Amino acid sequence: MKRTLNIFCQILLAMAKHPRLFAKAMAAVPSMGAAYAFSRAYRDSVPEASSSVSESKNPLMEYFQNHQKGPGLWKWEHYFEIYHRHLSKFVGRKVDVLEIGIYSGGSLEMWRNYFGEKCHIYGVDIQGACKTYENDHVSVFIGDQADKAFWSTFRKSVPGIDVLIDDGGHTPEQQQITLEEMLRHLRPGGVYICEDVHGVFNRFAAYATGLVSELNSIAFAPGSVYQSKATQYQSAIHSIHFYPYLVVIEKRLVSLPVLSAPKHGTEWQPFL
Ligand SMILES: C[S@@+](CC[C@H](N)C(=O)[O-])C[C@H]1O[C@@H](n2cnc3c(N)ncnc32)[C@H](O)[C@@H]1O
Numbered sequence: 269m270k271r272t273l274n275i276f277c278q279i280l281l282a283m284a285k286h287p288r289l290f291a292k293a294m295a296a297v298p299s300m301g302a303a304y305a306f307s308r309a310y311r312d313s314v315p316e317a318s319s320s321v322s323e324s325k326n327p328l329m330e331y332f333q334n335h336q337k338g339p340g341l342w343k344w345e346h347y348f349e350i351y352h353r354h355l356s357k358f359v360g361r362k363v364d365v366l367e368i369g370i371y372s373g374g375s376l377e378m379w380r381n382y383f384g385e386k387c388h389i390y391g392v393d394i395q396g397a398c399k400t401y402e403n404d405h406v407s408v409f410i411g412d413q414a415d416k417a418f419w420s421t422f423r424k425s426v427p428g429i430d431v432l433i434d435d436g437g438h439t440p441e442q443q444q445i446t447l448e449e450m451l452r453h454l455r456p457g458g459v460y461i462c463e464d465v466h467g468v469f470n471r472f473a474a475y476a477t478g479l480v481s482e483l484n485s486i487a488f489a490p491g492s493v494y495q496s497k498a499t500q501y502q503s504a505i506h507s508i509h510f511y512p513y514l515v516v517i518e519k520r521l522v523s524l525p526v527l528s529a530p531k532h533g534t535e536w537q538p539f540l
Contacts, residue, residue, distance in 0.1 A: 304468070304469075326348055326349060326352045327352070327382060328348040328351050328352055328378065328382055329345070329348040329349070329352075331378050331381055331382065332345070332348060332378070335374065335378070338374065338377075339372050339373035339374040339376075339377055339401070340371065340372030340373070340374045341372070341374025341375050341377075341378055342371060342372075342374070342375075343375065343435075344463075344464075344512075344513060346511075346512060347463065347513075347514060350461075350511050350514055350516065351461070354459050354461070354509075354516050354518065355382075355383075355431060355459060357457075358383055358387075358430060358431060358459075359382065359383055359384060360383075360384045360386065361383075361384075361386060361387075362386040362387070363383055363386070363387045363388075363430040363431060364387070364388050364390065364426070364428060364429050364430050364431075364455075365379050365383060365387055365388070365389050365390065365429070365430065365431040365432075365433070366389075366390040366391075366392065366426070366429045366431070366432045366433070366450075367379065367389070367390070367391055367392070367432075367433040367435060368391075368392045368393075368413050368432075368433070368434045368435060368436040368446060369392075369393060369434070369435035369436040369437070369463075370391040370392070370393040370395075370398040370401055370408065371393070371398070373391075373398070373400070373401035375433075375435065376389050376391050376401055376406050379433075380405055380406065383431075385405075387405070388405060388406075388407070389405060389406045389407070390406075390407050390408075390409065390426055390429070391406060391407070391408045391409070392408075392409045392410075392411060392413060392422070392436070393408070393410060393436070394410070394411065394412050394413070394436075394437070395410070396410050398410065407426075409422055409425075413434070413436045413437060413442050413445065413446045414437070414439075414441060414442045414445050414446075415445075416445060416449055419445075419446070419449035419450060420449075423449075423450075423453055426453075428453065428454075428455045429450070429453055429454055429455065429458065430454070430455050430457070430458045430459070431458065431459050431461075432450055432454060432458070432459075432460045432461065433461045433463065434446050434447075434460075434461065434462045434463060435463045435464065438463070438464040438466070440470065440471035440472040440475065443462050443465070443472040443475075444472060444475050446462075447460070447462065447475075451517070451519075454519055455519070456504075456519055456520060456521050456522065457518075457519060457520070457521035458518075458519045459516065459517070459518055459519075460516070460517040460518075460519075461514060461515070461516050461517075462476075462514065462515045462516075463513065463514055464513055465513050465514065465515055466513055472515070473510070473515065476508060476510070476515045479505075479508055479517070480508050482499065482501050482502070483501075483502060483505060483507075483508065485499055485501075485502065486527075489526070494528055494529045494530055494531070495526055495527070495528045495529075496526065496527045496528075497525070497526055498523075498524050498525055498526055498527055502524060502527065503520070503523040503524050503525060504519060504520055504523065505517065505518075505519060505520065506518040506519060506520045
């Protein structure tokens with residue numbers, strides 16, 4: 269009951285704060301419902317894994333499978349293919365990697381093994397016991413990811429991050445605050461991964477859908493219907509990817525000042 273009341277208050281607050289945006293979001297609700305109904309009823313088939321259709325070799329998956337002893341490592345198995353897809357470009361390079369959520373230290377070792385000896389790993393956890401995983405290649409910060417002051421101190425100590433993996437407390441509030449405090453701190457070309465976005469109509473997934481919306485923002489430059497000046501956000505954020513329980517955000521390596529759609533060719537149909 270308390271939770272329902274809280275949600276209701278948040279809705280009223282959002283309506284009062286951003287009435288036009290709220291109306292737009294409300295107009296999108298039937299489409300979201302239709303998409304959910306479509307996906308629930310979806311029937312399709314793709315081949316099962318076999319020797320002819322197999323996933324390509326994945327060093328992270330191999331590491332996980334071979335890691336039977338030592339510091340505990342706890343991941344959903346399907347994450348490894350996604351990590352490798354977005355993170356392989358950093359392997360062997362001088363990169364700064366931050367993982368929120370250390371638990372038993374196994375993932376910090378895995379990242380070091382994957383990215384190589386030029387990388388530096390930063391770990392954040394709310395539990396002081398995790399300080400034990402600190403060494404020459406791994407720096408550990410103890411704090412609450414939902415605490416903005418903690419991130420302010422963190423940013424002063426760590427000048428930049430190339431990869432951020434949020435595997436901390438997993439509440440939508442913690443995930444949102446971490447993103448709002450740290451996305452700007454990610455270097456150009458950086459990759460932001462938020463893990464364990466569980467459940468239908470998860471509130472962090474809804475938040476990330478809002479981030480997607482702004483990627484589609486369009487404002488035609490005067491005198492041209494084929495050009496839209498990129499917002500600072502569009503200029504910095506390359507893409508947002510949704511996977512089961514994961515959201516991945518990639519930053520641009522170089523800015524995108526304008527989105528343009530020029531026509532090339534001399535022969536055109538008359539209807540457009
Ligand atoms: C799922 S475990 C991390 C697993 C680890 N990354 C791995 O792959 O084995 C989650 C960790 O997040 C930490 N945590 C929970 N709430 C947190 C918060 N508010 N801020 C920072 N860390 C938090 C917990 O103490 C725990 O160690």
